[in-house]
Amino acid sequence: MEQKNHYDFSGRHAVITGGATGIGLAIAQRLAAGGARLTLWDRDARNLEHARAALGNAEVHGMTLDVGDEQAVGDACAATLRDGGVDILVNSAGITGPNTTLWEYPVADWDEVMRVNVRGTFLCCRALAPQMRDRGYGRIVNIASVAGKEGNPNASAYSASKAAVIGLTKSLGKELAQTGVTANCITPAAVRTAIFAQMSQQHIDYMLSKIPMNRFGDVHEIAALVAWLASGESAFSTAAVFDISGGRATY
Numbered sequence: 001m002e003q004k005n006h007y008d009f010s011g012r013h014a015v016i017t018g019g020a021t022g023i024g025l026a027i028a029q030r031l032a033a034g035g036a037r038l039t040l041w042d043r044d045a046r047n048l049e050h051a052r053a054a055l056g057n058a059e060v061h062g063m064t065l066d067v068g069d070e071q072a073v074g075d076a077c078a079a080t081l082r083d084g085g086v087d088i089l090v091n092s093a094g095i096t097g098p099n100t101t102l103w104e105y106p107v108a109d110w111d112e113v114m115r116v117n118v119r120g121t122f123l124c125c126r127a128l129a130p131q132m133r134d135r136g137y138g139r140i141v142n143i144a145s146v147a148g149k150e151g152n153p154n155a156s157a158y159s160a161s162k163a164a165v166i167g168l169t170k171s172l173g174k175e176l177a178q179t180g181v182t183a184n185c186i187t188p189a190a191v192r193t194a195i196f197a198q199m200s201q202q203h204i205d206y207m208l209s210k211i212p213m214n215r216f217g218d219v220h221e222i223a224a225l226v227a228w229l230a231s232g233e234s235a236f237s238t239a240a241v242f243d244i245s246g247g248r249a250t251y
Contacts, residue, residue: 005224007231010035014230015086017067017124018093020047022193023143025054026219027090030227032058036088039080041065041124043093067093067120077127085135088230089128091121091142094161096195099203102156110157117161118168125172129181138181139230142169143222146187146245154203162187166241173239182238184229189245191217212247 014031018024019040028038028051037059042048048062063079065072080086097113098106121142132138147155148162166185173183190196190207208216225244228234243249 005228007034007227007233009088009231012087013037013039013084014088014090015039015041015080015124015128016090016092017041017120019090020044020051020062022092022195023188023191023219023222024090024092025051026223027092027226028055028058028060030220030223031088031230032060034227034231039063039083039086041067041076041093043067066116067091067124068115070123073120073123073127081131085131086128087132087137088139089124089132089141090226090230091124091140091165093120094143094195096155096198097157098198099154099200101154105156113157113161114164117158118164121165122168125168125183129172129176129183132181133176133179136180138176138179139234140169140172140176140181140183141226141229142183142185143226144169144185144187144241146189146243146249149187149241149249149251152203152207154200169241170239177238182229182234184234184237184240184242186222186225186229186242186244187249188217188222189248191219191222193219210248211245215246217244217246 014036019028020042039061045064052060063076065076094117097109144165145162147159148166151159169185189211
């Protein structure tokens with residue numbers, strides 16, 4: 001994908017959860033290209049090292065943490081803010097959980113999907129939104145999914161968690177609407193990343209069959225939309241849901 005639009009992020013500090021791989025790393029690369037200073041929150045220390053190398057000369061700080069752990073998020077927030085305020089928060093960390101029917105879904109796996117995808121997004125927004133509000137500027141972008149709109153069979157926890165992220169974003173965006181801070185989410189269809197390793201081939205084939213463009217999304221296409229939402233140009237959209245699903249979404 002050719003990058004046609006340049007957004008100036010110089011002087012901006014972005015925190016990206018799940019920023020060491022996949023969609024999160026592509027977003028980090030796009031923001032770094034605009035001059036952003038980056039802090040990547042990820043649970044895999046080795047992937048963070050690889051991300052630093054992939055980001056070249058960009059100013060990058062990596063922190064290893066579990067976004068579903070309240071204490072860990074609080075500590076990471078405090079450490080991050082010691083280096084200055086945060087202007088951009090992208091919540092990209094997430095897991096799929098197993099592919100099985102709801103009545104066969106293991107309760108422990110259900111709880112873990114909700115803990116990472118919903119609780120993690122909530123905790124990171126809760127930690128960083130107040131300082132954005134106090135400074136009068138901020139951009140929050142949450143990565144939801146078209147599954148949160150439509151519901152994928154054999155993925156009840158993932159679908160429910162992403163529906164919750166959509167609802168959380170709408171609520172947060174309205175709460176911050178007069179503060180100079182925007183909160184939006186995007187709803188991608190399937191994007192081929194390492195997260196596919198968590199899914200069955202049958203489920204992958206099902207997701208492809210639902211996309212009218214008959215292809216999976218590219219991480220750089222997702223990053224392009226996030227870059228606009230994270231930029232100063234995106235000032236009148238908040239509490240909104242932006243589709244990027246190759247024509248799959250029906251609303």
